[in-house]
Amino acid sequence: MFTAYVVVAVLLAFVLLVSGRGKLVRDEKIVASLTGAGVPLTWFPRLAALEIAGAVGLLVGIAYRPLGIAAAVGVVLYFVGAVIAHLRVKDVKGLPVPAVLLLLAVAALVLGVRTV
Secondary structure: OHHHHHHHHHHHHHHHHHHHHHHHOOOHHHHHHHHHOOOOHHHHHHHHHHHHHHHHHHHHOOOOHHHHHHHHHHHHHHHHHHHHHHHHOOOOOOOHHHHHHHHHHHHHHHHHHHOO
């Protein structure tokens, strides 16, 4: 179970770091997806900081599980918000990515709690 937690945490952390970087450098695809969901460009640095903090928390959480669990809770809430943002504007095309990442974050949370 611990190995599964490590794999999920590392994978999710990697995706969060790539996504956070994409927001900071204003990657065209990310900008199009988020602005299509009604997210203003001024939010990008904050959202990137949340993703990077979540990634760091997940990675440190491999050694110190309470931090990993807290980070996973934060990442779950982040992606619940992302899914809601896409549903609010009926952006069905942009929904699969945050929905899959939400499921991955829930998996990290469940595995983190089960391996304490």
